[in-house]
Amino acid sequence: MDHFADRLILRIRELGHPLCxxxxxxxxxxxxxxxxxxxxxxxxxxxxxxxxxLAAVLDRVDGRAAVVKPQIAFFExxxxxxLAILEEVVKKARKAGLSxxxxxxxGDIGSTAAGYAAAYLGTGAALPVDAMTVNPYLGxxxxxxxxxxxxxxxxxxxxxxxxxxxxxxxxxxRALADGGSLCEAxxxxxxxxxxxxxxxxxxxSSLGVVVGATYxxxxxxxxxxxxxxxxxxxxxxxxxxxxxxxxRGFVAGPDARLEGGLVNSSRGVLFPAAAVTDDSxxxxxxxxxxxxxxxxxLSAATTR
Amino acid sequence: MDHFADRLILRIRELGHPLCxxxxxxxxxxxxxxxxxxxxxxxxxxxxxxxxxLAAVLDRVDGRAAVVKPQIAFFExxxxxxLAILEEVVKKARKAGLSxxxxxxxGDIGSTAAGYAAAYLGTGAALPVDAMTVNPYLGxxxxxxxxxxxxxxxxxxxxxxxxxxxxxxxxxxRALADGGSLCEAxxxxxxxxxxxxxxxxxxxSSLGVVVGATYxxxxxxxxxxxxxxxxxxxxxxxxxxxxxxxxRGFVAGPDARLEGGLVNSSRGVLFPAAAVTDDSxxxxxxxxxxxxxxxxxLSAATTR
Numbered sequence: 001m002d003h004f005a006d007r008l009i010l011r012i013r014e015l016g017h018p019l020c021x022x023x024x025x026x027x028x029x030x031x032x033x034x035x036x037x038x039x040x041x042x043x044x045x046x047x048x049x050x051x052x053x054l055a056a057v058l059d060r061v062d063g064r065a066a067v068v069k070p071q072i073a074f075f076e077x078x079x080x081x082x083l084a085i086l087e088e089v090v091k092k093a094r095k096a097g098l099s100x101x102x103x104x105x106x107g108d109i110g111s112t113a114a115g116y117a118a119a120y121l122g123t124g125a126a127l128p129v130d131a132m133t134v135n136p137y138l139g140x141x142x143x144x145x146x147x148x149x150x151x152x153x154x155x156x157x158x159x160x161x162x163x164x165x166x167x168x169x170x171x172x173x174r175a176l177a178d179g180g181s182l183c184e185a186x187x188x189x190x191x192x193x194x195x196x197x198x199x200x201x202x203x204x205s206s207l208g209v210v211v212g213a214t215y216x217x218x219x220x221x222x223x224x225x226x227x228x229x230x231x232x233x234x235x236x237x238x239x240x241x242x243x244x245x246x247x248r249g250f251v252a253g254p255d256a257r258l259e260g261g262l263v264n265s266s267r268g269v270l271f272p273a274a275a276v277t278d279d280s281x282x283x284x285x286x287x288x289x290x291x292x293x294x295x296x297x298l299s300a301a302t303t304r
Numbered sequence: 305m306d307h308f309a310d311r312l313i314l315r316i317r318e319l320g321h322p323l324c325x326x327x328x329x330x331x332x333x334x335x336x337x338x339x340x341x342x343x344x345x346x347x348x349x350x351x352x353x354x355x356x357x358l359a360a361v362l363d364r365v366d367g368r369a370a371v372v373k374p375q376i377a378f379f380e381x382x383x384x385x386x387l388a389i390l391e392e393v394v395k396k397a398r399k400a401g402l403s404x405x406x407x408x409x410x411g412d413i414g415s416t417a418a419g420y421a422a423a424y425l426g427t428g429a430a431l432p433v434d435a436m437t438v439n440p441y442l443g444x445x446x447x448x449x450x451x452x453x454x455x456x457x458x459x460x461x462x463x464x465x466x467x468x469x470x471x472x473x474x475x476x477x478r479a480l481a482d483g484g485s486l487c488e489a490x491x492x493x494x495x496x497x498x499x500x501x502x503x504x505x506x507x508x509s510s511l512g513v514v515v516g517a518t519y520x521x522x523x524x525x526x527x528x529x530x531x532x533x534x535x536x537x538x539x540x541x542x543x544x545x546x547x548x549x550x551x552r553g554f555v556a557g558p559d560a561r562l563e564g565g566l567v568n569s570s571r572g573v574l575f576p577a578a579a580v581t582d583d584s585x586x587x588x589x590x591x592x593x594x595x596x597x598x599x600x601x602l603s604a605a606t607t608r
Contacts, residue, residue: 026415042428073412073419079430080391083384105412107439108377109469111330115377124346126383135411137441137464141471160441165413167445174489177479182486185478 004131004156004206005230006199008099008262011066013255017299018247020101020232021061021291022266023070023089025050027077029271032278047081050074054089056280057270058096060287064295067099067130069232069264087127099130101232101262105160107135107142114145121149121157131156133210133232140189147193147207156206156230161187161222164212164235183218187225194229204260205229211249213241213263219249223260227251231261237268237294243301250302258302265294308435308460308510309534310503312403313563315370321603322551322563324405324536325365325595326570327374327393329354331381333575336582351385354378358393360584361574362400364591368599371403371434373536373568391431403434405536405566409464411439411446418449425453425461435460437514437536444493451497451511460510460534465491465526468516468539487522491529498533508564509533515553517545517567523553527564531555535565541572541598547605554606562606569598 012018027039027046034053037045061068070089075082093100106116116134119126134146136159146157162172162183172183180188187209194207208230211219219231231249235241246263253259274286316322331343331350338357341349365372374393379386397404410420420438423430438450440463450461466476466487476487484492491513498511512534515523523535535553539545550567557563578590 024416040428041422041430071412071416073410073416073423076387077419077423077430079423080384080387082430083387087384105439105442106377106409107411107441108375108409109467109472112328112375112377115381118345119377119381119383124344126345126381126386135409135439135441137411137439137475138409138467139469139471139474139476141469141474163413163442165443165445167443168413170443170445170493171441171486171490172443174486175481177481182475182478186475189474 002154003199003201004099004154005204005208006201008066008156008230009202009204009259011099012259013253013257015064015066016257017295018259018261018263018302019065019294019298020067020069020262020264021057021065021269022103022264023054023057023068024266024270025054025074026267026271029267031275031283033280033283041077044081047078047085050078050082051085051088055092057287058089058092058098060284060291061098062096064291065098067101067262068093069101069103071103071266090127090129101156101158102127102129102132105133105135107138109138109142113142117145117149121146121153121155123153131158131206133158133160135160136186150197150206154206156208158208158210158230158232159186159190161209162211162215162218164214164239164241168212168215184221184225187222190229191226194226198228203228208232208261210234213246214239216245216248223249223251233261233263236263237265243297247298247301252304256304258304263298269294306458307503307505308403308458309508309512310505312370312460312534313506313508315403316563317557317559317561319368319370320561321599322565322567322606323369323598323602324371324373324566324568325361325369325573326407326568327358327361327372328570328574329358329378330571330575333571335579335587337584337587345381348385351382351389354382354386355389355392359396361591362393362396362402364588364595365402366400368595369402371405371566372397373405373407375407375570394431394433405460405462406431406433406436409437409439411442413442413446417446421449421453425450425457425459427457435462435510437462437464439464440490454501454510458510460512462512462514462534462536463490463494465513466515466519466522468518468543468545472516472519488525488529491526494533495530498530502532507532512536512565514538517550518543520549520552527553527555537565537567540567541569547601551602551605556608560608562608567602573598
């Protein structure tokens, strides 16, 4: 059976960098080249513009990164038309051999959690992706339906542990009466299943965690609790985390590199200053250069 | 300006009960009368069947309850066609004068949170609803974009505090080093904004919280922290909470009733045993009787 973490890590070793390209189509940043109609969320042409923009982005990413991460909120913003476009984006990405990690941060109970797991990770999924993000606040039992789909279909999951935003400490950093912080307790609750879901080829687990680049100290503590979990690291680039901070939870791999996660860049790659143009060649060059910069930066940071 | 909590509480006083009808279209429970095609999630006819079923449910609920709560996961399960049907369901409900509370449990950071807030609570929203549920794990700052929309458009918000599932205690009940539990800390963090968002007519706040019927002791502690917040109470009926437990966080209203929240019933109202029929009259009678039972039960529990 396919194993999410094995496939991803083998591809990352091949490419020599852990860049994950975040697909966050901010309507006000989509360059003139792709804009249609008013670009208001309620304008039906907007979803088509987003689709054309992301298709062109995928053509640049194809063969250069292992994984893309669509943020579903930007598609929900456009109503059902946005979801229809997201289906096309996911199809195109997977056809190009890219892994698709859906940033959905879902979390619910019982049969509802099972519904989300089936919608994205099941057979006959409405939107079949390779992995998704989930929120643990509702309890460890609410992750079980996702684990079920992972066991059956080799999919991946990234549980929010420590997010990259300024206020992430409000609850995640609360000190617990029996020691440690809340985010450490969440990490500890995942350890047993993370060990169970390790891949036969790389030893990395398909049960990963989200740990922001903006809190590298936390990354080290969480790595100690979850030695086999891939880290999805947001907050690199536009949010202020540098490459060294982003890979702080990575460990020595079998080659001369640090490995153990994905570092996400969204705005830095999708919307570089030079891409504000209606010339398609210049736009392509701007995106290629932004990809090059991120890849070189992360490749250097993961060289031992 | 319209004020969510004022409008809702005034309507609840008029009706004499706090029933919220949960719209959770479990595919395997939709009665023969409405089934089309294979009823597989991937079958395009399934969304039409769900739409026909819920339209008929809304015809029964019209005039008898103040609010319906569609659970978006069941629509996402059907892909973009499910979202298109949800738009129709929401439109029909609001046209009938029902408030619509979208159970989405969204939670994200920065511009993504702003995207969700705009998608559901903004002007030109993709799916305009009266209120929605959100998850607080990412921090108090991540709720700000929702507060912004609430202030501008009078919408409502229900923050997950203590959920109804067996494992809700895993993290929500963790004792904190500086006293109290995590769910109490979440409630306390909402107090200032909850007080700000009180309605001029009833004094109830449009910033509410989710507190499961299965944990009535927690309801009392959370009520002490948030005297003006409406409680959305899941877990009544099918999940095992009785009416007395469900209204434990309610307080004396201006008439002879307890008030201060909504008690949700989904399966109990949508799928009573007698509704498994292909006779439309018998189905209507079964739903009417299920509604009567829940209304009488909750009306009795809120009579002082």
